[in-house]
Amino acid sequence: MTDIRKKIEEIAIDDTSGWKEDAKYRRANRKWLRKSQDIALRILDVLEEKGMQQKDLAEALDVSPQQISKIVKGKQNLTLETISKLEQVLGVELVGVPKYQTKMDVDKKEVKTSFGKQKRQRVAVQVDFGDVFKQPSDSDYNYRNAA
Amino acid sequence: MEIVRIIDAPEPVLYAVQYTGEEIHELYRNIDLWIDPEYLREFFKTHEKDLKSYCEFHEVFYSINDAVRKTINDIENLEQVLIEKAENGISDEEEILETLFKPLHNKEKDQRYALQESKATLDEETWLRLYAIRIDKHLYVITGGAIKLTETMNERDHTKTELKKMDQVVQYLRNEDLINEEEFEKFELGI
Numbered sequence: 001m002t003d004i005r006k007k008i009e010e011i012a013i014d015d016t017s018g019w020k021e022d023a024k025y026r027r028a029n030r031k032w033l034r035k036s037q038d039i040a041l042r043i044l045d046v047l048e049e050k051g052m053q054q055k056d057l058a059e060a061l062d063v064s065p066q067q068i069s070k071i072v073k074g075k076q077n078l079t080l081e082t083i084s085k086l087e088q089v090l091g092v093e094l095v096g097v098p099k100y101q102t103k104m105d106v107d108k109k110e111v112k113t114s115f116g117k118q119k120r121q122r123v124a125v126q127v128d129f130g131d132v133f134k135q136p137s138d139s140d141y142n143y144r145n146a147a
Numbered sequence: 148m149e150i151v152r153i154i155d156a157p158e159p160v161l162y163a164v165q166y167t168g169e170e171i172h173e174l175y176r177n178i179d180l181w182i183d184p185e186y187l188r189e190f191f192k193t194h195e196k197d198l199k200s201y202c203e204f205h206e207v208f209y210s211i212n213d214a215v216r217k218t219i220n221d222i223e224n225l226e227q228v229l230i231e232k233a234e235n236g237i238s239d240e241e242e243i244l245e246t247l248f249k250p251l252h253n254k255e256k257d258q259r260y261a262l263q264e265s266k267a268t269l270d271e272e273t274w275l276r277l278y279a280i281r282i283d284k285h286l287y288v289i290t291g292g293a294i295k296l297t298e299t300m301n302e303r304d305h306t307k308t309e310l311k312k313m314d315q316v317v318q319y320l321r322n323e324d325l326i327n328e329e330e331f332e333k334f335e336l337g338i
Contacts, residue, residue, distance in 0.1 A: 004283040004327050009159055011323070012150045019175035020233065023226040026182070030223070037219060040184045041212045074184040 037074030039083070039094050044072055046090045060089045148319060150288065154233045163289040164316055174229075174277070177292035181222040181275060187215040190294060197296035197303070205272055218294065221273045278309050279334045282320060283327040287334070290316045 026033060047057060054072065058065045070076050071086075078086075087094050151172040154161040163172040171179070180186050191198050191211045202208050209217060277292045291309045301307055313333055320326050 002283055002327070004325055005159060005286060007323070008150060008162065008282070008286070008325055011325075012152050012159070012162060013165075015151050015153060015163075015172065017151075017171045017175045019171070019178060020230055022175075023178075023223075023230055026223065027227065037184045037216070041188060041215060044185060044188055045212075069185075072185045074182075 040072045040074035173291050201296045277336050281332045283330050
């Protein structure tokens with residue numbers, strides 16, 4: 001070991017910050033944390049559009065400003081109840097279940113098209129939920145209106 | 148200031164500065180900012196023109212929120228690499244430079260600092276930067292970090308601050324006789 005290495009090792013301190021554990025936690029919980037971060041961004045956008053401060057949101061929800069601060073930092077595992085309350089106060093949809101098409105819908109349509117009239121058929125029903133709780137992206141901000 | 152061990156196996160190779168008055172070292176302090184959507188959104192809104200220029204230069208498009216998401220993604224990818232190295236160790240300098248960091252091909256005007264250049268190791272361009280000093284062979288100290296949207300560090304206050312911090316650390320380490328001048332070099336490393 002060189003002199004410099006020995007000297008710096010003598011004065012260096014151990015890392016007690018917990019960043020490795022934090023990083024591992026975030027990696028293990030990446031999927032829902034991403035959703036939490038997206039919700040945080042949407043809330044911040046809406047607050048800005050409405051000219052609201054975080055403290056106004058806290059008052060409307062009857063929670064502490066610290067709680068709102070945690071939410072907009074994208075680290076909260078929000079309950080459906082909290083999300084619904086946020087949506088109500090902000091007047092926007094934060095998360096939603098996407099429209100889906102069942103196989104039954106498809107077969108009915110095909111039957112009508114083929115025979116020109118309704119016909120009873122036994123059909124198998126397959127439901128594709130797609131991305132459950134898909135959040136509207138920036139590009140489909142008017143998701144609720146479109147639905 | 149304190150010098151905190153980040154990667155120390157099989158031999159110490161990477162440290163980070165913890166400045167006086169700060170509760171955490173510079174690596175974690177920057178990571179903590181770079182995973183915070185509130186901080187990032189505000190940063191990119193403040194530097195929206197720089198973001199647009201960056202996108203034009205690199206022929207990409209990022210909205211402010213896209214930029215936030217990309218930053219979080221980039222830093223989490225880096226963390227994964229760092230943790231793997233911290234747990235498995237690093238054996239040589241080439242590995243430090245070529246697998247830990249993606250050095251820039253960016254030339255600073257009137258720069259006094261050498262820039263280490265090597266092949267890119269990550270697939271995507273990133274605007275995240277860590278700044279480090281090599282104090283001896285295989286021995287690096289992280290002095291800070293920044294989101295760099297401009298060509299040179301002198302163009303913006305937040306990156307100019309990082310240059311001052313590096314100088315401050317160099318002075319401290321020299322006073323403590325902790326620099327091998329033959330190996331001394333400053334790095335602006337793209338990650």
